[in-house]
Amino acid sequence: MAEHKQIPDPTLLRMCRYLRILERHDDATISSAAIAEVAGVNAAQVRKDLSFFGEFGQPGVGYHTKELLASLKRMMGLDEEMEVVVVGAGALGSALINYPGFDNRGFRIVAVFDNNPAKVGHRLRGYEIMAFDRLKDTIAEHNVSLAIIAVPRTAAQAVADALIEAGVKGILNFAPVTLKVPDDVVVRSVDLTLQLETLAYYVRD
């Protein structure tokens, strides 16, 4: 695990972009310049990023598209399906459950949790909404490592604690709060309002 974390986060994010470009590329080979152009970075950056994962490509030929794609997927843990649970069945949680991008990329939502008695037991886009007391068993049963938190700010830390206790190692957090987690758990926070706020700074008069 420690070794993984030496790859800088911006590199990882770019690598995921490169993966998509490779998937949509029809030719047998692709140059770093071609990847760079679509990704909106320069070719040297592409070569540097790929070097984190090993030696790829040949001067004058470029990369073998399928080979590079397969190697990157494997090294990034994206070569097999990954189970995810969603906590929070409000408007955002519902949208996330229905988000085609997750399914297309091999993420399979296995359970949806909400502690609102009015929601528990109802179905949401094919999923039965379960109360939090079923969180631990469900996560263990499906061997889930990833969770999405889409609950209000005040509930988010308790939900994170319960998920981690149940064995979750990666959390995608949509609640506007900084979660405290152990060192072996990774959190990525998507704070939608924060993003709009920084845009407001740029566009203000």
Added chain:
Amino acid sequence: MAEHKQIPDPTLLRMCRYLRILERHDDATISSAAIAEVAGVNAAQVRKDLSFFGEFGQPGVGYHTKELLASLKRMMGLDEEMEVVVVGAGALGSALINYPGFDNRGFRIVAVFDNNPAKVGHRLRGYEIMAFDRLKDTIAEHNVSLAIIAVPRTAAQAVADALIEAGVKGILNFAPVTLKVPDDVVVRSVDLTLQLETLAYYVRD
């Protein structure tokens, strides 16, 4: 405008977090250490970030909470309401329209657009869904600078072009594509799948 862009993006994101901490702080003063603890950074970072915006606080006293809050809000363009349009009335667009965080922070959605004839004219959470041909007039009428793009990948660039032509200067983009925009337009992309993918890297066996 050029001057704005000298503040690094990570600093801006942290500043938005500090704003929230200040809003929830009941005491008349607050120390950089107290801000730092809640924000999950160190106190030196807080002081350095705030120094981008001017001189605040006194040694041994800390910052005057309300004064610092008002100054930061003003300097970040968050002291007055800001109009936003949403393009895309699918599951994600609907969730965003209903997202309480935007409204709470002074962002007011003034219009929702979608080009699906089955949707145009219908109401979505109080908003009439309008076709793209009304985009330009609506943006001009409300003097809108900010837009949220929640359309499929293949439609995103054309939507961005139309928004920019209509006068939008800041775009929050949820489509998994790198948008090409002029230098005076700022884009922040939130790629939900990308975030999950980088988590997969950390939690893979």
